[in-house]
Amino acid sequence: MNKDKRDIKPRASSEVKHLMVLLDKSQAGEFKRMVPELQDTWAKKQMFRTETEMRFSVLTDNKYGTNAAKYWQSVREQNSHFESLMHLSFQYRKNDVEIEKLEDKIIDPNEDKFEKKTAKIELEEKLYARANMELVAKARMKEISTWSKLKKEFDDGKFDKQDVNTHQAESYTHRLEQQRLTLTPGTTQPEVFNVMGQLETLKRVRKSGELLPKDQKKKQIKK
Secondary structure, three states, X not given: OOHHHHOOHHHHHHOHHHHOOOOOHHHHHHHHHHHXXXXXXXXXXXXXXXXXXXXXXXXXXXXXXXXXXXXXXXXXXXXXHXXXXXXXXXXXXXXHHHHHHHHHHHHOOOOOHHHHHHHHHHHHHHHHHHHHHHHHHHHHHHHHHHHHHHHXXXXXXXXXXXXXXXXXXXXXXXXXXXXXXXXXXXXXXXXHHHHHHHHHHHHHHHHHOXXXXXXXXXXXXXX
């Protein structure tokens, strides 16, 4: 992405004269002096999660206690940002069409002068929106790339990477066991019923072989 396209400074600087309507003279002057700092703040502000947050806040060991569970959650997270990036791309293109329409309206000699003034304001707003979309796209792409890195890290070659169902019996058993350890005499009955009901059912399902392919079920029955 072109660095100039992410530069908010022209947008912020051009707004100084208009901010005089909202701010007093000293405040507007202070804003103008702060433009470089605000530009830096705008460019580096955190939008989505850092790798640190991904590891300790999303991929928690009690919820995703196996590499397979962490891998598949990374798939979900990555896809969520990919889909959002795709939708953002559509919005960006629509916004560019609106910019073109406003630019044509401004130079149209037959257009009402007040409509032109309104169009100029709307154009500045659309340009600012475009700059923000470009920044969001950059942040989403960074998260997509980080989830890709984590997927590779958790891929130890010991689980199925094509069928999410394959790992879930083991992964959910671990998760429910961790939940069971948090139950106390003060835990509500519905919560205990829910955790223990799922855990005991999953243990039975794993022991019975209900989740095994048909050929493996037959072998288990013969044993």
